Amino acid sequence: MVEPPPPFDPELAAVLDAIAGGPAPGGTRADGVIPALREAHESSAPPVTVEDLCRDGAFEVTERDAFMPGESRDIPLLACRPTTSAGAVPCLYSIHGGGLIMGDRKTGITGMLDIAEKLCMAVVSVEYRLAPETPCPGPVEDCYAGLAWTARNASELGLDPERIVVAGGSAGGGLAAATALLARDRGGPALAGQLLMCPMLDDRNDSPSALQMAGRGVWDRHVNEIAWTALLGGARGGPGVSGYAAPARAADLSGLPPAYLDVGSAETFRDETVAYASRIWRAGGDAELHVWPGGFHAFAGFAPGAALSRDARDAPVAWLRRLLAR
Numbered sequence: 001m002v003e004p005p006p007p008f009d010p011e012l013a014a015v016l017d018a019i020a021g022g023p024a025p026g027g028t029r030a031d032g033v034i035p036a037l038r039e040a041h042e043s044s045a046p047p048v049t050v051e052d053l054c055r056d057g058a059f060e061v062t063e064r065d066a067f068m069p070g071e072s073r074d075i076p077l078l079a080c081r082p083t084t085s086a087g088a089v090p091c092l093y094s095i096h097g098g099g100l101i102m103g104d105r106k107t108g109i110t111g112m113l114d115i116a117e118k119l120c121m122a123v124v125s126v127e128y129r130l131a132p133e134t135p136c137p138g139p140v141e142d143c144y145a146g147l148a149w150t151a152r153n154a155s156e157l158g159l160d161p162e163r164i165v166v167a168g169g170s171a172g173g174g175l176a177a178a179t180a181l182l183a184r185d186r187g188g189p190a191l192a193g194q195l196l197m198c199p200m201l202d203d204r205n206d207s208p209s210a211l212q213m214a215g216r217g218v219w220d221r222h223v224n225e226i227a228w229t230a231l232l233g234g235a236r237g238g239p240g241v242s243g244y245a246a247p248a249r250a251a252d253l254s255g256l257p258p259a260y261l262d263v264g265s266a267e268t269f270r271d272e273t274v275a276y277a278s279r280i281w282r283a284g285g286d287a288e289l290h291v292w293p294g295g296f297h298a299f300a301g302f303a304p305g306a307a308l309s310r311d312a313r314d315a316p317v318a319w320l321r322r323l324l325a326r
Contacts, residue, residue, distance in 0.1 A: 005212040006266045009294030011306040016296060019218060033226050038102045048106040053080055058117060066149035075146045076127040078105045080113060081158050082120050090163035090324050092116055093150055094125040095143050097170030099227040101131050108169055118317050122159055124150050132230035136245045143175050144182045151189035163324060165193040170298060173199025177247040184255050191257040193323050195316055198263050198297055199273055202248035203228040203236050207271035217267055217296040224268055248272050254283035260319045261287060262312060264295025290315055
């Protein structure tokens with residue numbers, strides 16, 4: 001029996017009513033949903049320009065390519081460094097959202113720059129290959145390779161290699177968690193923290209919140225299944241899925257950098273996010289968890305003027321400020 005879902009925050013419910021397209025545009029088939037989602041994403045906002053990213057001279061913006069040893073391709077990165085500091089600055093290594101199936105290195109970067117500008121941090125945003133064209137492990141390997149390149153080239157980029165925080169929202173939050181696992185297990189860059197906002201962590205898609213929120217909000221169980229299947233194919237939901245693909249599957253969450261996690265109470269990813277934070281604590285780790293009452297998925301981006309959204313934007317800044325002061 002599926003219990004009734006939590007109510008949406010009243011301000012957010014009004015925004016949801018105005019959002020066109022529903023949770024899964026394009027019908028039920030992946031070959032219809034994914035192109036429709038990509039088209040909606042591309043048309044939802046004007047393109048972000050380099051001039052936008054410079055913010056009237058607050059950031060110096062460069063496009064870089066992370067060299068992949070043994071590969072015939074490089075990984076595109078976008079580096080935004082504050083112009084107000086002559087020394088090495090902390091860095092948000094940003095992994096964009098988009099359900100693993102859409103987006104690029106400019107997706108969500110405005111929100112990351114909002115955080116970075118308040119804390120005199122740089123942002124390095126990675127453009128990973130998307131599913132289904134590039135299935136697992138391609139996307140997470142791109143994210144890890146870009147992180148390793150960023151750490152190796154920190155001096156040239158004006159970054160402090162000991163204060164790199166891997167960060168992302170939604171699919172980017174899940175990839176950030178997976179990248180932190182890879183860094184731990186491969187002896188890679190020693191991350192200062194991981195900022196996981198409404199993260200997409202569990203391919204099984206069977207939590208109480210996933211069932212409660214079916215057909216509701218902006219990213220429901222149906223489209224979530226399509227996205228995970230695009231990444232994992234027939235392995236989705238089965239016993240052999242790696243924790244580097246779906247971090248909720250990782251057997252060991254010890255030895256990870258401090259984590260910030262947040263999620264709405266009225267969204268698909270609520271229970272998997274809460275469970276991930278709880279498992280970090282059980283493994284002796286450091287995690288701060290916020291469950292925003294009545295929040296739907298990515299509500300702060302859809303409804304930036306809502307009171308709950310303002311609180312949700314302030315909380316990671318406060319966490320980062322404390323983290324970087326250690």
